[in-house]
Amino acid sequence: xxxxxxLLQCTQNAAMVEKPLRILVIDANRIRASIIEDGxxxxxxxxxxxxxxxxxVMQRVVEIDPDVIVIDLETPNRDQxxxxxxxxxxVKRPVAMFVDxxxxxxxxxxxxxxxxxxxxxxxxxxxxxAILDMAVSRFNAFxxxxxxxxxxxxxxxDRKTIxxxxxxxxxxxxLSEPEAYGLLRKxxxxxxxxxxxxxxxxxxxxxxxxxxxxx
Amino acid sequence: MATAIEQIRAGFIPLTDSAPLIxxxxxxxxxxxxxxxxxxxxxxxxxxxxxxxxxxxxxxxALAPLPIASNLGLGPFPTRLVAPMTLGFGGNTIxxxxxxxxxxxxxxxxxxxxxxxxxxxxxNLVRDRAAKGNGPLKFGIVHPHSAHRFELAYWLxxxxxxxxxxxxxxVLPPPFMADAxxxxxxxxxxxxxxxxxxxxxxxGAAILTxxxxxxxxxxxxxxxxxxxxxxxxxxxxxxxxxxxxxACVWCDDPANHAELADLLAGxxxxxxxxxxxxxxxSRGLITPAGAPRKVPTFLAFARNAAxxxxxxxxxxxxxxxxxxxxxxFTDGNAQxxxxxxxxxxxxxxxxxxxxxxxxxNAKVEGALSRETPVGTANGRLSLGPDGFFDGRVFxxxxxxDYLDELxxxxx
Numbered sequence: 001x002x003x004x005x006x007l008l009q010c011t012q013n014a015a016m017v018e019k020p021l022r023i024l025v026i027d028a029n030r031i032r033a034s035i036i037e038d039g040x041x042x043x044x045x046x047x048x049x050x051x052x053x054x055x056x057v058m059q060r061v062v063e064i065d066p067d068v069i070v071i072d073l074e075t076p077n078r079d080q081x082x083x084x085x086x087x088x089x090x091v092k093r094p095v096a097m098f099v100d101x102x103x104x105x106x107x108x109x110x111x112x113x114x115x116x117x118x119x120x121x122x123x124x125x126x127x128x129x130a131i132l133d134m135a136v137s138r139f140n141a142f143x144x145x146x147x148x149x150x151x152x153x154x155x156x157x158d159r160k161t162i163x164x165x166x167x168x169x170x171x172x173x174x175l176s177e178p179e180a181y182g183l184l185r186k187x188x189x190x191x192x193x194x195x196x197x198x199x200x201x202x203x204x205x206x207x208x209x210x211x212x213x214x215x
Numbered sequence: 216m217a218t219a220i221e222q223i224r225a226g227f228i229p230l231t232d233s234a235p236l237i238x239x240x241x242x243x244x245x246x247x248x249x250x251x252x253x254x255x256x257x258x259x260x261x262x263x264x265x266x267x268x269x270x271x272x273x274x275x276x277a278l279a280p281l282p283i284a285s286n287l288g289l290g291p292f293p294t295r296l297v298a299p300m301t302l303g304f305g306g307n308t309i310x311x312x313x314x315x316x317x318x319x320x321x322x323x324x325x326x327x328x329x330x331x332x333x334x335x336x337x338x339n340l341v342r343d344r345a346a347k348g349n350g351p352l353k354f355g356i357v358h359p360h361s362a363h364r365f366e367l368a369y370w371l372x373x374x375x376x377x378x379x380x381x382x383x384x385x386v387l388p389p390p391f392m393a394d395a396x397x398x399x400x401x402x403x404x405x406x407x408x409x410x411x412x413x414x415x416x417x418x419g420a421a422i423l424t425x426x427x428x429x430x431x432x433x434x435x436x437x438x439x440x441x442x443x444x445x446x447x448x449x450x451x452x453x454x455x456x457x458x459x460x461x462a463c464v465w466c467d468d469p470a471n472h473a474e475l476a477d478l479l480a481g482x483x484x485x486x487x488x489x490x491x492x493x494x495x496x497s498r499g500l501i502t503p504a505g506a507p508r509k510v511p512t513f514l515a516f517a518r519n520a521a522x523x524x525x526x527x528x529x530x531x532x533x534x535x536x537x538x539x540x541x542x543x544f545t546d547g548n549a550q551x552x553x554x555x556x557x558x559x560x561x562x563x564x565x566x567x568x569x570x571x572x573x574x575x576n577a578k579v580e581g582a583l584s585r586e587t588p589v590g591t592a593n594g595r596l597s598l599g600p601d602g603f604f605d606g607r608v609f610x611x612x613x614x615x616d617y618l619d620e621l622x623x624x625x626x
Contacts, residue, residue, distance in 0.1 A: 073262055073265070074258050076390070076391065078258070078261035078262065082261055082290070083358075084386075108269045108270075111265050112269075116265065
């Protein structure tokens, strides 16, 4: 067992455990925050608040006085929050999730996903564990969606560039569309480059040489 | 002879003194040792701690007291860490808002970074405010387990002020300090460069004094490494120490400062204008009167053994933790703090390199009033000046006496 900091120890009122949980989600990404919020509501938690502006995090924590804080690791106020938890009498004392490090896998999964949690000391771990697991899986899902979206965006941009390059070739060399595409592909193969790179060079060159061949 | 490049995940906080890790990677010193540093910019020291704990980071740019605090079980996520080298002596400033500066100037502070006059003026201001029923001044620091807190508290205590009693302490990320001054959330702060100079430029703030005025050769950041990562592969650690040490030497050379400022200014690192970074690097800070002034002992990356992890530095930091009630003074705690800094690993890594390494692991801090040649195993080395502004001396072998002395003097 790793010893807890004495400051973080506090006695737990047993009655509090039975009360409905109040949860605060701190995440500057509004879309992701609302996805987490939905997940919490779906799992039957009525009292969920979201803070997406880091400027007033401290004030909101005091107002809401949450039992659990789910927090994006990129939030720049984490050191400030942890200090407040130690010294402030205005809030219950939350501690970082898994202080006894008995759930190494769960900790790793959370940090890997970019999310962490603070819980009021003494809350039953099983109750909170489900919340963190949900947050972790939603953070991961959001990350996956974001990557897919980025990939789709760049794919779309690539296709537009290739279309423009084809149009330039069709106009300037009097080629059909398949012939223009064939020429781009052949050039790419010969130069050991991607088709989109050849298309980009062509579009840039055409722009430099004058706007007469624009689609 | 390395067959494959070994990757090391390294965390840093955007500060001028994160330069050694960035330079090790981007000026080829890591590659020379068969290493690649995968640099990860973090937004909080809590992130650095958590990512080290779950092995997402192998090493990090860390506050000098942070690994000690972690090994003493302080904070929510204690992990065994070692500090095999220091990343330099401090480039912190104590900076206040323009209105506080005016109040201090009226009470005898001078625009020359003199720590004693500014502290005396501050004690008068604190008393005057209390007499009028005004609330305490608020000072920002970057983390409770930071050299910033200890030097600020030390400076205040020398004139009878107590941090957290007479002056309120607020924890804020360094990039937020200038804004917090502008909005009146804080009246002053202690943070590493370039954030002091930035507050001067953008918000008309005033640098009162610097870390190096309070303690002339004092550790600021260390290389923090997970203990398990150290024991896994001692050769890899030695290569890392050499790469970062060479980077520190490169960073210390004024001939490289223009290039270093350009590198640090990059979007992936500090993402700021080059000129603001050059101020701290050139040790030329702007006084409250608006004039540039050289501070020769400010921000040392390598000179005067600035990378050597002195046991006496670890123990001084530990003494401050005891002084301000973070941990009780026990032999076990003192031993744990001392053992966090690892001069043995530093020596082993640099034994074949042409560098002068101090023969001793500890020294009496504050004993050197000028640069002084000292004994080394393999060359000439000068240490100091390393004095404290109040003339106090710290003997690591007489820890209890030091603490008693502080207590009897009202600290």
